[in-house]
Structure formats: C-alpha cells, structure tokens
Amino acid sequence: MRDDIQEILISEEEIQKKIDELGAQLTEEYEGRFPLVIGILKGSLPFMGDLIQKIDTHIEFDLMDVSSYGNELVSSGEVKIVKDLNTSVEGREVLILEDIIDSGNTLSYLVKLFEYRKAKSVKIVTLLDKPEGRTVDLYPDIAGFVVPDEFVVGYGLDYMERYRNLPYVGILKPEIYQS
Numbered sequence: 137m138r139d140d141i142q143e144i145l146i147s148e149e150e151i152q153k154k155i156d157e158l159g160a161q162l163t164e165e166y167e168g169r170f171p172l173v174i175g176i177l178k179g180s181l182p183f184m185g186d187l188i189q190k191i192d193t194h195i196e197f198d199l200m201d202v203s204s205y206g207n208e209l210v211s212s213g214e215v216k217i218v219k220d221l222n223t224s225v226e227g228r229e230v231l232i233l234e235d236i237i238d239s240g241n242t243l244s245y246l247v248k249l250f251e252y253r254k255a256k257s258v259k260i261v262t263l264l265d266k267p268e269g270r271t272v273d274l275y276p277d278i279a280g281f282v283v284p285d286e287f288v289v290g291y292g293l294d295y296m297e298r299y300r301n302l303p304y305v306g307i308l309k310p311e312i313y314q315s
C-alpha cells in the first residue's frame with residue numbers, strides 16, 4: 137500500500153500536532169455549550185476519532201454517512217445520504233467534522249439541511265481544505281491544512297475505497313489511476 141504513494145504531503149506527526157491544537161481551541165470555544173459534533177462518514181472517521189479525545193469538555197457526537205464521489209476522482213455533484221443522523225439537530229449548536237472540503241458540494245448541502253432542520257448554529261471544522269477545487273461558495277470556520285489541487289489520499293481519504301487507513305496524507309503515483 138505505501139509503495140503506491142508518490143509523495144507524503146502531511147506527515148502523521150504534523151496531523152497529530154494539529155489535532156492537539158484544534159482540540160485545545162474547541163475545548164475553549166465549546167466549554168459549557170454541549171455541542172452536537174457530527175462526523176461525516178466515511179472520510180472523517182480517523183480525524184473524528186482522534187479529535188474528539190482532545191476536546192476536554194462535554195460533547196455529544198453522532199455520525200452521518202454521505203457520499204458524492206463513489207469511485208470517481210471528481211464530485212458527481214449529487215450528495216447521497218447513505219445513513220442519516222440518529223439525533224435531532226433542532227436547537228443544537230452543531231459542529232461538523234470533515235476530512236476535506238474540495239468542490240464544497242457536500243458541506244453546502246449539509247449546512248442547508250441542518251439549517252432547515254433548525255439547528256441553533258452550524259460550524260465547520262475540516263482537516264484539509266482544497267480551495268482551488270471549489271465550485272460553490274463554502275468556507276470552513278476552521279481548517280487544519282490547505283492542500284494543493286491534487287487528489288489526495290490517506291487518513292480517511294480514499295481512492296476506490298483504499299488508502300483510508302494510512303496515518304498520513306499523500307498523493308498517489310499516476311500509474312495507480314491509470315491501471
């Protein structure tokens with residue numbers, strides 16, 4: 137698996153250091169507010185798993201599974217809810233955790249959905265932001281790292297469902313896409 141990676145963009149150490157910082161920042165911001173932290177599957181699973189342990193105040197968390205890429209390198213533009221939340225967002229301070237914002241389609245859809253469902257507030261924390269990929273106006277409240285306009289994998293991010301279990305973020309060798 138690791139042989140398929142051409143270049144590591146963000147190392148395991150850099151990711152974990154950033155998560156420590158984000159955890160401290162969110163602890164301060166959400167102290168006494170009991171936010172509903174929503175992880176967007178599948179990509180956000182490693183990020184969420186690590187980050188929630190660094191938020192040192194009461195939170196509730198839930199998971200939503202949405203998909204718009206399937207096995208493709210570009211967004212289909214259509215966001216499919218594979219599994220909805222178990223929890224009502226009405227009146228809640230929602231904190232969405234994402235692995236990456238690329239076109240912005242996924243989050244633009246979810247922010248509108250949670251507003252329609254009467255969330256009190258909706259904030260977005262993404263580990264990675266790819267501003268050059270954007271096709272809709274969507275800005276995260278907090279972004280861990282800005283990545284170039286390349287298809288990245290690892291730490292939750294997949295290509296054809298593989299590479300999510302890498303502890304770092306990297307770029308695949310071109311022959312992997314061509315084979």
Ligand SMILES: O=P(O)(O)OC[C@H]1O[C@H](OP(=O)(O)OP(=O)(O)O)[C@H](O)[C@@H]1O
Binds near residue numbers: 179202203211243
């Ligand atoms: O800003 P966008 O262009 O919408 O891209 C970002 C979304 O795309 C990926 O999910 P994907 O649909 O691949 O599902 P997955 O997390 O299950 O891989 C990623 O995890 C984000 O949720």
Ligand code: HPA
Binds near residue numbers: 205239286287288293
């Ligand atoms: O660069 C990416 N890599 C993996 N999944 C993605 N979903 C949106 N952008 C990406």
Ligand SMILES: [Mg+2]
Binds near residue numbers: 179205293294
């Ligand atoms: Mg994907």
